[in-house]
Amino acid sequence: MPSKPPRHAVIVGAGIAGLATAIRLKTKGYAVEVFESAHQPGGKMGIMEMNGFRFDTGPSLFTLPKLVDEVIADAGLIPGNYLKYTKHPTACRYFWEDGTRLFAEGTPNEFAKKASEVLGDAPENIQKYFVEAGKMYDLTKGVFLQRSLHRWQTYFTRVVWRAIPKLPTLGLFSTLHERNAKRFSGSPKLIQLFDRFATYNGSSPYLTPGIMQMICHLEHNIGTYYPEGGMHSIARALHRAGEDLGVKYHFGLPVKTIAVKNGCASGVVVGEKFHAADVVVSNVDVRSTYKHLLPQLKMPKNVQRQKPSSSAIIFYWGIRGQFSELDLHNIFFTENYEAEFTSIFTVKDLYEDPTVYLNITSKLSPQDAPNGCENWFVMVNAPADEGQDWETLVALTRKRVLEKLGRMLGKDISAMITVEDVLTPPKIERQTASQGGALYGSSSNERMAAFLRHANFSRKIPGLFFCGGSVHPGGGIPLCLLSAKITSELISI
Numbered sequence: 298m299p300s301k302p303p304r305h306a307v308i309v310g311a312g313i314a315g316l317a318t319a320i321r322l323k324t325k326g327y328a329v330e331v332f333e334s335a336h337q338p339g340g341k342m343g344i345m346e347m348n349g350f351r352f353d354t355g356p357s358l359f360t361l362p363k364l365v366d367e368v369i370a371d372a373g374l375i376p377g378n379y380l381k382y383t384k385h386p387t388a389c390r391y392f393w394e395d396g397t398r399l400f401a402e403g404t405p406n407e408f409a410k411k412a413s414e415v416l417g418d419a420p421e422n423i424q425k426y427f428v429e430a431g432k433m434y435d436l437t438k439g440v441f442l443q444r445s446l447h448r449w450q451t452y453f454t455r456v457v458w459r460a461i462p463k464l465p466t467l468g469l470f471s472t473l474h475e476r477n478a479k480r481f482s483g484s485p486k487l488i489q490l491f492d493r494f495a496t497y498n499g500s501s502p503y504l505t506p507g508i509m510q511m512i513c514h515l516e517h518n519i520g521t522y523y524p525e526g527g528m529h530s531i532a533r534a535l536h537r538a539g540e541d542l543g544v545k546y547h548f549g550l551p552v553k554t555i556a557v558k559n560g561c562a563s564g565v566v567v568g569e570k571f572h573a574a575d576v577v578v579s580n581v582d583v584r585s586t587y588k589h590l591l592p593q594l595k596m597p598k599n600v601q602r603q604k605p606s607s608s609a610i611i612f613y614w615g616i617r618g619q620f621s622e623l624d625l626h627n628i629f630f631t632e633n634y635e636a637e638f639t640s641i642f643t644v645k646d647l648y649e650d651p652t653v654y655l656n657i658t659s660k661l662s663p664q665d666a667p668n669g670c671e672n673w674f675v676m677v678n679a680p681a682d683e684g685q686d687w688e689t690l691v692a693l694t695r696k697r698v699l700e701k702l703g704r705m706l707g708k709d710i711s712a713m714i715t716v717e718d719v720l721t722p723p724k725i726e727r728q729t730a731s732q733g734g735a736l737y738g739s740s741s742n743e744r745m746a747a748f749l750r751h752a753n754f755s756r757k758i759p760g761l762f763f764c765g766g767s768v769h770p771g772g773g774i775p776l777c778l779l780s781a782k783i784t785s786e787l788i789s790i
């Protein structure tokens with residue numbers, strides 16, 4: 298008897314979640330095609346080269362690399378043949394305007410000891426904070442991160458029943474800042490350091506719930522990693538693994554619409570051509586998916602209601618010169634964190650004294666910059682685009698950042714810039730269709746944000762699914778990889 302032809306899945310977008318979903322569906326036995334409007338895989342995880350300098354244009358912090366390995370290993374391939382990475386001993390170097398610097402290496406206990414020496418407060422307090430963060434993560438990952446929150450079956454699992462009674466103790470009823478301020482009352486700088494973890498999902502520590510304490514577990518207890526060849530190699534690795542498995546990729550081909558026939562997803566229209574499919578997965582920002590690819594459907598109310606995460610202005614500077622006090626990840630703090638977040642999320646403007654994040658991959662990959670030079674990725678958090686005057690804001694921010702780094706590093710940075718480019722919220726939206734240029738989909742500034750995020754499937758259109766940073770469980774590389782897993786588990790063969 299002739300065997301049945303495989304069911305056909307089309308994935309719209311080759312962001313990190315689209316790439317992982319393609320592999321997972323192919324592993325399940327689907328024939329998989331990916332349509333991507335850009336000419337390369339990765340979406341926000343892009344790459345750029347200028348006059349001998351290489352830059353990762355998007356994400357720079359790599360945590361939970363085992364989730365990438367898992368996608369490849371679950372497909373029966375050897376992860377190390379696709380991606381190599383090393384653990385980085387220092388999570389981040391911290392700089393304050395009064396000259397305080399925290400360079401702490403090693404285990405959580407070593408970090409606690411050093412941070413306590415430099416910033417005050419008892420090391421046991423910091424250690425306890427890390428232990429608590431680990432417990433929060435272990436308890437909640439099975440509820441919030443690894444399952445669909447939108448299927449009743451989820452609520453009938455043992456892991457969820459065990460976790461639910463403990464949820465009220467996990468900081469859902471205080472903000473991250475309130476929680477940190479209570480814990481580290483002896484050290485405003487420690488409060489600021491741990492408040493910063495709210496930015497890892499594009500939120501404000503003064504609004505996001507205390508449960509976000511668990512984010513620091515990834516960086517401090519598990520560790521930060523660096524992929525050989527830079528962050529874009531993660532996307533390349535997944536793309537190559539997909540190719541080896543037989544996934545078909547079409548780059549430079551934007552999907553015009555998702556087709557719906559008899560109430561079910563039936564394929565996609567690319568140019569003038571219809572491509573039939575049994576299953577369509579959109580890896581495109583969920584708002585853009587409804588607005589542009591499904592104009593006949595009304596955007597669900599919870600999607601309309603959700604506030605975007607923060608965006609950013611990023612300067613890519615080729616620097617003639619080297620700085621021994623800088624590492625892979627560096628933070629130069631503002632003197633008024635609360636005013637900065639009010640500016641971003643309430644005033645929707647850039648703050649006059651912004652916190653500056655500086656990433657330098659040439660510290661670990663010297664080939665990323667010419668001899669004697671460094672490739673600086675300089676990022677300032679910004680509101681999502683609502684039509685602000687970005688040309689003026691970029692000029693103003695550039696001046697403020699140069700003054701701040703010049704002051705804190707004691708060098709005229711502007712004289713050292715040999716090449717430069719800049720990424721703005723509107724440009725992020727143009728390049729990736731992320732609404733307002735949000736880095737992480739929607740913000741987690743509301744207590745119930747996890748439940749408001751769009752499901753990984755459509756309730757109205759059978760056969761239509763969603764993955765990526767704008768849907769459950771949220772933005773950032775680890776969560777995008779988990780969304781790919783949840784989505785492909787929802788798709789039956």
Ligand SMILES: Cc1cc2nc3c(=O)[nH]c(=O)nc-3n(C[C@H](O)[C@H](O)[C@H](O)COP(=O)(O)OP(=O)(O)OC[C@H]3O[C@@H](n4cnc5c(N)ncnc54)[C@H](O)[C@@H]3O)c2cc1C
Pocket residue numbers: 309310311312313314315332333334335339340341342354355356357358359550551552553580581582609611725728729730731736737764765766767772773774775777
């Ligand atoms: C500057 C910056 C810094 C960041 N820093 C970090 C970090 O340090 N660590 C971290 O974990 N995360 C970070 N993030 C967030 C992280 O990059 C994202 O959460 C993640 O990459 C999003 O992946 P995704 O799968 O949702 O798809 P996206 O990357 O959003 O990709 C969507 C893809 O869909 C394509 N597309 C859109 N419309 C169409 C269409 N009509 N047809 C076909 N294709 C289409 C786009 O071209 C794009 O390739 C950062 C993001 C940015 C921008």
